[in-house]
Amino acid sequence: MARFTAALKRVAPWAAQNADGAIALLLAVVIGVLGIMPDKIVPTDVQTQLVNAATLVIMALVATALLRDRVRQAPVEETITSGALAQLPVRLSRLEEIEALVHGTRKALDALQLVRVLGSKQEIAQMHAEARKDTTRWSFKGGTGTYLRAVTLPECVAAARREKRHLVVRVEVIDPSNVEVCETYAHYRRSLSDSPDATGETWTTDRVRKESYATILAAFWYRQRYGLLDIEVGLSASMTTFRWDLSATRLIMTVEDPNRAMTALAGTFYYENCDTELRLSFEQARRVPMDMYKKAPLSDEPTIEEVQDLFGRIGVPLPKAYDGRDVVDIARKALRAVDPYGETRPGALRRHVT
Template identity: 85%
Template sequence: MKRLLPWAGQNADGAIALLLAVVIGVLGVMPDTVVPDETQDQLVNAATLVIMALVATALLRDRVRQAPVEETITSGALAELPVRLARLEEIETLVHGTRRALDSLQLVRVLGSRQEIAQCHAEARKDTTRWSFKGGTGTYLRAVTLPECVAAARRDKRHLTVRVEVIDPTDTDVCETYAHYRRSLADAPDATGETWTADRVRKESYATVLAAFWHRQRYGLLDIGVGLSSTMTTFRWDLSATRLIMTVEDPNKAMTALAGTFYYENCDTELRLSFEQARRVPLEMYKKVPLSDEPTLEEVQELFERVGLPLPKTYNGKDVVDVARKALRAVDPYGEPAARFTRPNVST
């Protein structure tokens, strides 16, 4: 009763209508001896009118109660909705811009093992249409990057652009400087099993030039350029369409940055400008100095003579063979299996 009375007070019209309906329903089922038919009809008609009046009153009361609420919603929250939506859009734009700024601030990620560096290189090579390299002599480039990228481009029948900058093999001073720097870091042989001397630096750079011509002659959609630098760098840059990888002499340390970041874009500009200033090897002469699948000693010597990079006069047949071996059988300094392509057997 305590719960029923307050409810009845708040809904008196509905309670009265319900009560009348019940009473009339009871009278309607009573026998004629108790309530005559004529009286029943009068009571039903009268009660129906009363119930309709009560229902109309309830509807009017509800409308009166809802009017202030509708006015509040219409003039308040709904009126402010466009403004709030605009603010929400501004916040989303700000969050998106902040996220991009934070991504750009994360300039590089440090790689801490040979395996991680090799995996990063593999991801960079995947489906790339361009590659830029700047470093010492390009050993890893010859051993893995160039043959793998060319093989992938040939498989997909797509264009591949490669730009390579290495030490000028005809510059004795820079070759000696680079060899001294490498020896100062470790006197023992490196992962290739050799120690660094000025002669090795010279042969490695010659090998990179020879490898560029060899691959250019075998894939028509390869656009490759080689620049020779008279200065050395302690870093090696490898830049693909998706990421930059910067390695040092420690085979277990490297840095990487994704395309679109501040660091990637600026390194891309640096490599372009540096390549433009380097001494250019005339790769466009690749048709005039054909190389066999297994280049002969005469072919290798003629190649370097025709492109303006004659081999030292002190080189004998063994030295020329060594250059060809380094060009097409380079040992991967990170321990990956050698690239699978025709390996030369330079003959005299």
């Protein structure tokens, strides 16, 4: 009896909250029991009447339960609709902002990871080799373009010729006719070291001018020999302490220390901004009329007269004080430049200039 009472106490609260369901369940059990009782106890017509009546009552109770549940759910639905659902667009907007922030942060971190500092001549030379590999474009901005003439230009043109592909080169160097900026650059280089550099020469104003003249001459020489080369040369009225070399795949920025440089891959924040910087700087430089290459042909071994005629035609005349030996020196620097990183590079373009 105690157990029954305890069970009844446990069931009573549930039955009170779900009276309609409990009554329907009880009726279903009672009618089910009556339906299986013998006809002698409960006649068949009485069973049928009881089943029909109980079915109607059960259906009424079920309908009542459904209506009650709808009434209970209405406030909840209203709360959800007016509350959480109303705020859903705002929350989704915040979620998109968070995702954009995470994406931007990840991109910035990736960009920082792809900016590397190079710490040796060998590593810098290796990065230049990787930048030259299969590139279709090259942009340079710096002092006089010694490494450009010694390595970059001949090797890029040679690779393009082998593969018969188009090559676009843009070069910006110090204006050799601007004596003031040439003096400034020479003074800067001497202030770093009075000793000869890897080329075996010391920096003077005259050397700066000849190196820049040599870069111009080299541009015309290569343009005349490879029809798929589009090369532009700009002359700057100001000097820079950096040298930028930018290919289709990476950027390399060097300084006067031959063992220090920085590189970044294409697509990174640093690469894209340096590309923009080089474009804008080149637009402000004085352009060399490269279309004159047809009117001033250069021999495989440029003569003194050919070199003088070329510079006269393009509006960058050589100083009157220059004699034949100075012109030969410029031609030698143009086609037989010494690699400033000290590597010996044999090649077909290392010719004696007459």
